[in-house]
Amino acid sequence: MTRPIAKVLVANRGEIAARIIRSLDRLGIASVAVHHAVEAKAVHVRMAGEAVALSGDTPVSAHLDAGQIIAAARATGADAIHPGYGFLSENAGFARAVEAAGLVFVGPSADVIALMGDKISARNFAQAQGVPVAPSVLPTGDIDTFVNAAANIGFPLLIKAAAGGGGKGMSIVHRPEDLREAARLAASEAQRYFGDGRVYAELYVENPRHIEVQILGDGKGGAIHLWERECSVQRRFQKIVEEAPAPNLGADLRARICESALRLTKAAKYRNAGTVEYILGADGRFFFLEMNTRLQVEHPV
Structure with a gap:
């Protein structure tokens, strides 16, 4: 009880x-x-x-x-x-x-915060639930192996910190010759801000839309969503304007994005309010970005 x-x-x-x-x-x-x-x-x-x-x-x-x-x-x-x-x-x-x-x-349980707060474990968990994630390379501990594997994905690439957020430890790489230095700088910045120098690389979706879904979970596998927000207007990876509902989003695509967020929330047995974020390409493909395991700043939108 x-x-x-x-x-x-x-x-x-x-x-x-x-x-x-x-x-x-x-x-x-x-x-x-x-x-x-x-x-x-x-x-x-x-x-x-x-x-x-x-x-x-x-x-x-x-x-x-x-x-x-x-x-x-x-x-x-x-x-x-x-x-x-x-x-x-x-x-x-x-x-x-x-x-x-x-x-x-x-808020959510400590175990769920740890699982979904780490971008690498969150991506792995999302992928295991059938939630689409962008092609990526995870850290190997060896910079040469990481750089070579990342280059095989193709360019442009987005280098991201495994821990934290707010655009720290993040950079876009357009040319193979810039990849090694970008990875080194991103790791250094991630270590400085989050005490965790792990970085990973994923395919960068150019001119993307940023869509997020507000969810509520009961901690037992039950969940609902409160639809989506458009947060594509950003500066230095920081959101400036949010709008709900997302404009020019077809009913079928909206349903698939929201269903994906619910599937993830239920599988994690998430408790309380949270937000599942996605990158949406011009071709209609969407990819899991991260989950915020807390009440979102922009939750009233």
Whole structure:
């Protein structure tokens, strides 16, 4: 039997914390905010029923301190922690620590975060479920073998970091002679930002559309989708404009993309809200890009 949740600590700040607290109020669930000293008068702090100050050299370091956040939840009698987005929301270690403390993590299980948060394991899992993925080469530990195998796919290629996101450790390679240096630079950047230098290469779909599907799962293999969003207007791999529904997307293609996202979500026994992202080529072929194992920033769209 699922334990009742009477109080939730919101491990975030700003707009998303305010949204979550507002929803908790509507549900009659008590809320706890956390904040750094400089955020003591922030909107989310004033909205919450209780607030706990976190220590840290900076606000960011405070909001990344899993131990302090879990201690605050226990001290205030919270039953659950909602991570929002950013900060610790996709940190499998944090999710595992929350559950080990006897609290509910409002999000997917730690194992699913680890599986789908790593782009290589996520691609392998997606492929095993019959979800289309772009031709790719995974890291081998040997740069020469990796470069030669990547070149055999054909150009242009997209070099990507296995961990993280946000365009870090990512570059487009158009010529064979540039591949080795691009792979080296991408690995260096990935190591610097994510502490993981693994990179992989996949066929780059030129002039692509970026389509993502909002999903909700029950953690037991049941799931629904809330249709798709178009997020093709980007700068440096960062989304600028999102639109729903995606324009000029045929009914059959829309259905196939959404069904693909559902198949993946159900197979992973995904729990809570998430987003499955795809690249769509001009020829109508679509490929799995990644899964965001958290509430999406643009979820209201």
